[in-house]
Amino acid sequence: MEEFEPKIIAFLCKWCTYAGADLAGVSRLKFSPNAVPIKVMCSGRVDPSFVLDAFAKGADGVLVGGCHPGDCHYAQGNYKTLRRVKLLKMLLKDMGLEEERLRLEWISASEGNKFREVVNDMTLKLKEIGPSPLKTEELK
Amino acid sequence: MSKANIAFYWAASCGGCEIAVLDINEKILDVIEKANILMWPVAMDTKYEDVKKMKDRSIDVCFFNGAIRTSENEELAKLLRKKSKILVAFGSCAHEGCIPALANLFNKKLIFDRAYQETETTVNNDSILPMSSYEVKEGKLRIPEFYDTVKTLDQVVEVDYYIPGCPPTPNIVEDAFNKFLTGDLPPKGAVLAPVKALCDECPRKKKDKMIETVYRVYEKEADPEKCFLDQGIICMGPATRSGCGHQCIKGNMPCTGCFGKTPEVTDQGAKMISALASVLAVENELSLDEKKVEELISKIKDPVGTFYRYSLASSFIKRKVIK
Ligand code: SF4
Ligand code: FES
Numbered sequence: 001m002e003e004f005e006p007k008i009i010a011f012l013c014k015w016c017t018y019a020g021a022d023l024a025g026v027s028r029l030k031f032s033p034n035a036v037p038i039k040v041m042c043s044g045r046v047d048p049s050f051v052l053d054a055f056a057k058g059a060d061g062v063l064v065g066g067c068h069p070g071d072c073h074y075a076q077g078n079y080k081t082l083r084r085v086k087l088l089k090m091l092l093k094d095m096g097l098e099e100e101r102l103r104l105e106w107i108s109a110s111e112g113n114k115f116r117e118v119v120n121d122m123t124l125k126l127k128e129i130g131p132s133p134l135k136t137e138e139l140k
Numbered sequence: 141m142s143k144a145n146i147a148f149y150w151a152a153s154c155g156g157c158e159i160a161v162l163d164i165n166e167k168i169l170d171v172i173e174k175a176n177i178l179m180w181p182v183a184m185d186t187k188y189e190d191v192k193k194m195k196d197r198s199i200d201v202c203f204f205n206g207a208i209r210t211s212e213n214e215e216l217a218k219l220l221r222k223k224s225k226i227l228v229a230f231g232s233c234a235h236e237g238c239i240p241a242l243a244n245l246f247n248k249k250l251i252f253d254r255a256y257q258e259t260e261t262t263v264n265n266d267s268i269l270p271m272s273s274y275e276v277k278e279g280k281l282r283i284p285e286f287y288d289t290v291k292t293l294d295q296v297v298e299v300d301y302y303i304p305g306c307p308p309t310p311n312i313v314e315d316a317f318n319k320f321l322t323g324d325l326p327p328k329g330a331v332l333a334p335v336k337a338l339c340d341e342c343p344r345k346k347k348d349k350m351i352e353t354v355y356r357v358y359e360k361e362a363d364p365e366k367c368f369l370d371q372g373i374i375c376m377g378p379a380t381r382s383g384c385g386h387q388c389i390k391g392n393m394p395c396t397g398c399f400g401k402t403p404e405v406t407d408q409g410a411k412m413i414s415a416l417a418s419v420l421a422v423e424n425e426l427s428l429d430e431k432k433v434e435e436l437i438s439k440i441k442d443p444v445g446t447f448y449r450y451s452l453a454s455s456f457i458k459r460k461v462i463k
Contacts, residue, residue, distance in 0.1 A: 048413040080417050083437070087417060095461065096462060096463070
């Protein structure tokens with residue numbers, strides 16, 4: 001059987017994490033190709049419905065990346081993000097999905113290496129817990 | 141002018157929507173003057189066979205309340221779709237799943253085990269559970285099949301219009317009847333209620349919200365003048381369509397969300413999570429103390445039942461994953 005390759009939808013804020021991911025790229029760091037980046041202006045732009053929509057459409061994991069606390073370009077976007085992600089994790093748990101499928105990380109524009117490690121680590125963990133059950137769940 | 145033909149049907153619902161039709165009081169007489177009622181299980185004894193014999197599209201407007209829980213619900217939805225020109229999802233169950241859809245946190249097996257074996261007042265030593273067919277001497281007996289997942293009406297057939305509410309309020313019902321009887325209808329697919337969120341029209345005094353703790357309704361006597369959210373009581377107003385006339389708010393109870401999401405929102409619970417995330421305050425915000433945030437959030441009991449009390453079946457995730 002082919003090895004399971006998790007699909008991670010990564011919402012990355014333009015000012016920090018996306019730049020960090022870019023840095024990982026231009027530095028030619030090698031890492032798992034499992035994350036599909038989507039650039040947003042701020043992690044605070046990640047509406048909870050984006051995350052749920054991604055899971056409903058079969059994502060195995062969702063990564064939200066934003067600036068470190070205090071560094072958000074819009075001052076407080078990432079504070080809201082933290083609360084949203086915590087609330088979403090609580091919800092996912094109640095809906096029978098593993099909390100680890102949703103991950104929030106603060107990664108700055110200079111942390112290309114951290115981006116690599118987060119993606120590698122998340123890919124590994126998702127391989128352990130397996131494909132999202134929503135992928136195969138046929139409503140009966 | 142010839143009279144319009146209308147029909148009412150109930151699927152998985154509590155019966156409140158049937159009563160909601162009568163809540164328009166004497167106006168029901170105007171409806172009867174302009175329309176023949178071909179089917180109305182709560183008031184008339186129409187047999188399914190009679191409906192099957194009707195010509196296709198011979199019902200002008202069919203008001204269908206209730207969610208889809210059994211094969212019978214689904215069969216009737218399909219039959220009435222065929223027989224009706226306009227099919228209306230009447231009330232929250234048909235519209236978004238409502239309370240019956242909270243059973244999507246379980247499946248058929250768990251529900252049957254609980255209802256027919258484990259309940260404290262049940263004695264069922266032979267573990268007899270409902271079966272959709274059963275062989276007896278005289279032949280095969282059948283009852284409808286019970287599904288694992290509750291669905292909304294539009295998840296099994298095409299729906300033309302929606303009337304929100306648990307149950308729909310008299311003003312909404314009356315307005316909808318007028319629209320159908322005069323033919324003054326919005327584009328297909330519309331929800332026949334205002335588009336604004338409840339908060340936009342709420343009479344309570346609002347501040348710049350920053351709530352430091354969350355109370356459940358019974359834990360705090362609410363000030364009847366002030367916004368519930370400002371007082372730390374979760375109110376679904378920011379994520380819920382208006383049109384109900386603030387009945388709960390006026391009764392000093394927070395909105396629980398029965399009118400469903402507003403048109404630009406894709407998922408009512410997600411919208412509420414977003415709104416709530418913006419008002420939950422922790423002391424010394426800038427330190428972004430995760431523990432404190434977690435503590436505050438843990439005061440929200442039953443997130444699914446709070447954020448999706450009426451819309452679980454129509455949400456992105458729809459049901460709990462049960463392994
Ligand atoms: S949250 Fe509730 S009480 Fe506050 S303004 Fe909105 S509807 Fe009114
Ligand atoms: S701009 Fe990066 S989190 Fe707000």
